Amino acid sequence: MATMKDVAKLAEVSVSTVSIVVNGKAKERNIPLKTYNKVMKAMDELGYQPNVSARRLRNLDQAKPIIALYWTLDARTNMLAALLAGIQSELEKKHFDCELVIRIYTNDQFAKDAKEIMNNTYNGIIIGATSEADLAYLESLSPRMPIVLINRQSKKFSTVYVDSHEVATEAVSLLTKQSFERIGVVAVESPYVASSQRITAFLEECGKQHISVDQRHIIMAPNSLAGGVAAAGRYLQMPDRPKAIFCESDTIVLGMVHQFNCLNISIPEEVAIISIGMTGPDATQYSTPPITAIDIPSEKIAAAAISILYKSLSKKNLHERLLPVHQEIAPTTYVRASFPLPPDDVLNFPRA
Amino acid sequence: MATMKDVAKLAEVSVSTVSIVVNGKAKERNIPLKTYNKVMKAMDELGYQPNVSARRLRNLDQAKPIIALYWTLDARTNMLAALLAGIQSELEKKHFDCELVIRIYTNDQFAKDAKEIMNNTYNGIIIGATSEADLAYLESLSPRMPIVLINRQSKKFSTVYVDSHEVATEAVSLLTKQSFERIGVVAVESPYVASSQRITAFLEECGKQHISVDQRHIIMAPNSLAGGVAAAGRYLQMPDRPKAIFCESDTIVLGMVHQFNCLNISIPEEVAIISIGMTGPDATQYSTPPITAIDIPSEKIAAAAISILYKSLSKKNLHERLLPVHQEIAPTTYVRASFPLPPDDVLNFPRA
DNA sequence: CTGAAAGCGCTTACAG
DNA sequence: CTGAAAGCGCTTACAG
Numbered sequence: 001m002a003t004m005k006d007v008a009k010l011a012e013v014s015v016s017t018v019s020i021v022v023n024g025k026a027k028e029r030n031i032p033l034k035t036y037n038k039v040m041k042a043m044d045e046l047g048y049q050p051n052v053s054a055r056r057l058r059n060l061d062q063a064k065p066i067i068a069l070y071w072t073l074d075a076r077t078n079m080l081a082a083l084l085a086g087i088q089s090e091l092e093k094k095h096f097d098c099e100l101v102i103r104i105y106t107n108d109q110f111a112k113d114a115k116e117i118m119n120n121t122y123n124g125i126i127i128g129a130t131s132e133a134d135l136a137y138l139e140s141l142s143p144r145m146p147i148v149l150i151n152r153q154s155k156k157f158s159t160v161y162v163d164s165h166e167v168a169t170e171a172v173s174l175l176t177k178q179s180f181e182r183i184g185v186v187a188v189e190s191p192y193v194a195s196s197q198r199i200t201a202f203l204e205e206c207g208k209q210h211i212s213v214d215q216r217h218i219i220m221a222p223n224s225l226a227g228g229v230a231a232a233g234r235y236l237q238m239p240d241r242p243k244a245i246f247c248e249s250d251t252i253v254l255g256m257v258h259q260f261n262c263l264n265i266s267i268p269e270e271v272a273i274i275s276i277g278m279t280g281p282d283a284t285q286y287s288t289p290p291i292t293a294i295d296i297p298s299e300k301i302a303a304a305a306i307s308i309l310y311k312s313l314s315k316k317n318l319h320e321r322l323l324p325v326h327q328e329i330a331p332t333t334y335v336r337a338s339f340p341l342p343p344d345d346v347l348n349f350p351r352a
Numbered sequence: 353m354a355t356m357k358d359v360a361k362l363a364e365v366s367v368s369t370v371s372i373v374v375n376g377k378a379k380e381r382n383i384p385l386k387t388y389n390k391v392m393k394a395m396d397e398l399g400y401q402p403n404v405s406a407r408r409l410r411n412l413d414q415a416k417p418i419i420a421l422y423w424t425l426d427a428r429t430n431m432l433a434a435l436l437a438g439i440q441s442e443l444e445k446k447h448f449d450c451e452l453v454i455r456i457y458t459n460d461q462f463a464k465d466a467k468e469i470m471n472n473t474y475n476g477i478i479i480g481a482t483s484e485a486d487l488a489y490l491e492s493l494s495p496r497m498p499i500v501l502i503n504r505q506s507k508k509f510s511t512v513y514v515d516s517h518e519v520a521t522e523a524v525s526l527l528t529k530q531s532f533e534r535i536g537v538v539a540v541e542s543p544y545v546a547s548s549q550r551i552t553a554f555l556e557e558c559g560k561q562h563i564s565v566d567q568r569h570i571i572m573a574p575n576s577l578a579g580g581v582a583a584a585g586r587y588l589q590m591p592d593r594p595k596a597i598f599c600e601s602d603t604i605v606l607g608m609v610h611q612f613n614c615l616n617i618s619i620p621e622e623v624a625i626i627s628i629g630m631t632g633p634d635a636t637q638y639s640t641p642p643i644t645a646i647d648i649p650s651e652k653i654a655a656a657a658i659s660i661l662y663k664s665l666s667k668k669n670l671h672e673r674l675l676p677v678h679q680e681i682a683p684t685t686y687v688r689a690s691f692p693l694p695p696d697d698v699l700n701f702p703r704a
Numbered sequence: 705c706t707g708a709a710a711g712c713g714c715t716t717a718c719a720g
Numbered sequence: 721c722t723g724a725a726a727g728c729g730c731t732t733a734c735a736g
Contacts, residue, residue, distance in 0.1 A: 003712090003713055003714085004713065004714065005713080005714095013722075013723085014722065014723045014724075015713090015714080015715095015723085015724095016715085016716080016722070016723060016724080017721090017722060017723075019714070019715060019716085020715095020722090022496065022714095023472075023496060023715085024494055024496050029721080029722090030721060031721070031722085032721075035721080035722085040671065049417070049475065049665070050472060050475075050713085050714080051409070051712085051713050051714070052417075052418055052472070052473060052474065052475060053405045053406075053408035053409040053712090053713080053714090054405075054409050054712075054713035054714040054715090054728090055472055055473070055713080055714060055715080056405035056473060056714095056728095057403070057405040057406050057409050057712090057713080057714075057728050057729065057730085058713080058714045058715050058716085058727085058728050059714090059715075059728085060728065060729095065401070065404075066404055073437065073440050073441075078430075078433055080433055080436065081430055081432055081433035084432065084454065085425065088425050088456050089425075099453055099455075100453065100454045100455075101451055101452065101453050101454075102436065102452050102453075102454055103451075103452075104440050120375075120402060120404070120407055121404060121407070121408060122404065123401070123402075123404060142376055144374065144375060144376050224634075225634050225637070225638040226634075228638075229638075254638060255638055257640070258638040258639070258640055258642075261640040262640075282576075282577050282578075285577070286577040286580075286581075286606060286607055286610040287610070288609070288610055288613040288614075288640045290610075313401070314399075319392065355728095355729055355730085356729065356730065357729080365706075365707085366706065366707045366708075367707085367708095367729090367730080367731095368706070368707060368708080368731085368732080369705090369706060369707075371730070371731060371732085372706090372731095374730095375731085381705080381706090382705060383705075383706085384705075387705080387706085402729085402730080403728085403729050403730070405728090405729080405730090406712090406728075406729035406730040406731090407729080407730060407731080408712095408730095409712050409713065409714085409728090409729080409730075410711085410712050410729080410730045410731050410732085411712085411730090411731075412712065412713095705736100706735100706736090707734105707735090707736090708734095708735085708736105709732105709733100709734090709735100710731105710732090710733090710734100711730100711731095711732100712729105712730085712731090713728105714727100714728085715726105715727095715728090716725105716726090716727100717725100717726090718723105718724095718725090718726100719722100719723090719724085719725105720721100720722090720723090720724105
């Protein structure tokens with residue numbers, strides 16, 4: 001990259017003059033057109049681009065800490081929106097004046113971003129959606145700034161998470177309120193995560209409660225509305241079709257509900273539905289019919305992550321700043337029409 | 353803010369030593385525990401925070417340009433997600449390695465962010481959701497980096513926009529396929545924008561086509577699902593209730609549809625619905641029933657904005673770099689069940 | 705084991 | 721009207 005020095009040399013002027021021109025102060029500083037043109041020509045030839053870091057350093061206007069949010073760009077953009085909303089409102093609440101950088105990475109390739117992390121390019125980092133490989137890689141590093149992982153376990157870094165077993169227990173406790181012979185499961189298909197902790201925990205909990213889930217009744221679908229439509233199709237072709245479905249993602253479930261509505265499959269009479277909610281309670285609440293959901297509160301998670309970073313950064317001792325903090329966020333259960341409670345249970349279960 | 357120099361002085365060591373400790377290289381550089389502790393204590397007392405800009409400058413790892421996306425935090429977070437997706441895929445397509453900063457601002461208070469803009473803290477800027485006051489303020493500045501405005505008009509800055517009149521013409525041309533005596537309008541309620549260009553253009557186009565819209569049939573609602581529920585309620589209480597509704601936002605319309613479904617108001621028999629889509633075609637497609645929408649392609653808009661910045665930044669001449677570019681993006685019409693076409697029109701109108 | 709010094713790229717008061 | 725110089729806060733070879 002060409003610097004001002006290079007431009008100055010080529011234009012046969014001083015660096016000061018280049019700076020004046022670059023900053024659009026040629027007129028007020030009475031730079032004659034001839035000089036101005038020489039500088040412009042040199043910039044042109046060299047393809048000069050100002051170095052933002054140097055400017056910030058010089059201007060000292062970047063005492064602001066920089067927080068980076070690492071996320072992947074699969075179908076979970078909706079959740080990203082919820083996270084951003086949570087981050088933003090927490091930043092405002094705390095009067096935490098920082099700059100938020102969004103970094104999109106590809107699963108299993110976190111190593112590419114290692115340089116930025118190890119060079120301490122940021123003051124704090126929030127990382128979501130890591131694969132096992134990414135996590136292992138991260139754990140092998142020794143960064144000098146606080147890192148918060150979303151929904152992952154770590155000894156080394158701070159974490160904010162919703163306990164998968166709690167979600168599973170909630171879901172299964174709802175399912176046992178009615179007696180279904182068979183239960184269908186719709187899980188998010190991902191090339192990076194073998195089988196999600198939530199699905200594993202759910203199946204485990206089913207086992208404990210003596211609910212058997214047939215392997216043939218587990219559907220994998222891409223995390224999109226179209227994926228939900230496809231999942232609904234496969235569900236309808238199942239042998240011994242279960243009368244109840246547990247779905248891992250609200251995006252998928254909305255696609256399924258759409259398809260069931262199209263085909264006049266009545267919910268919950270022909271199929272009762274419970275879903276995990278990831279994009280906020282509104283998504284499932286305003287569906288037709290509204291969907292019973294165990295909501296993972298993305299906004300709360302984001303707020304907690306920011307809160308941890310904020311506290312870490314205000315610690316004066318570097319060692320303390322790197323001390324991992326672990327915060328569990330409780331899911332919220334919303335009982336709605338897609339999986340209503342038996343009448344006499346409503347009183348014992350007033351959670352919506 | 354304390355610097356390394358301050359820490360060094362207090363700890364009675366050199367700046368080099370502080371740097372070593374801060375960067376976690378104490379062990380490999382054989383710093384004795386005593387020195388280490390002195391430094392830690394000094395950092396502790398002074399609350400030392402490293403300056404990221406200085407590090408980046410020194411490491412030269414930030415040749416990467418920094419693009420900032422300015423957005424407001426009202427209910428349009430869904431659109432933000434779509435924008436981010438568009439930005440990201442365009443960055444990848446162009447192999448445009450840059451850092452993306454999200455800046456949330458408050459309408460009518462853009463002036464607060466002027467410092468960052470005028471100090472050229474970023475290499476390029478995308479600004480969305482500006483109010484009239486913000487826009488006027490921006491126009492009064494003379495920044496030295498390319499700026500792209502989303503859905504706004506400007507002589508000074510580049511713009512990417514969907515023409516409001518085209519949207520209006522599309523909507524009205526659909527409405528005239530059937531003959532409705534009255535038409536209801538649901539508009540987004542915003543404290544900052546008097547009445548949106550799209551609604552204004554729609555009413556204008558209605559006038560041209562001799563469709564009269566009664567002032568009493570215009571509902572203002574917050575841009576949320578709950579806002580849609582409220583709007584549906586007010587619609588149902590209208591005198592001379594219109595049999596067709598034009599809604600400015602898909603978020604609102606989804607709330608309305610939910611409410612109509614709850615109350616067994618049949619769509620399109622009792623009320624036919626057309627909406628503008630802002631959060632991507634999926635949102636309206638998978639509704640029950642699917643909603644006829646004129647889709648504002650947020651992802652395309654974002655991609656175009658990035659493309660303009662990319663071209664601007666690759667221009668070598670500063671003057672050329674600041675030359676505004678204006679790009680119009682066409683909306684896409686999806687005809688669906690909420691407002692079907694008369695049978696004999698389907699052939700002339702194969703747009704879904 | 706630790707320090708003095710150079711230098712990253714820029715801006716700005718100051719001198720002429 | 722323009723240049724030489726200082727200095728923003730950091731890291732890193734180098735010297736001792």
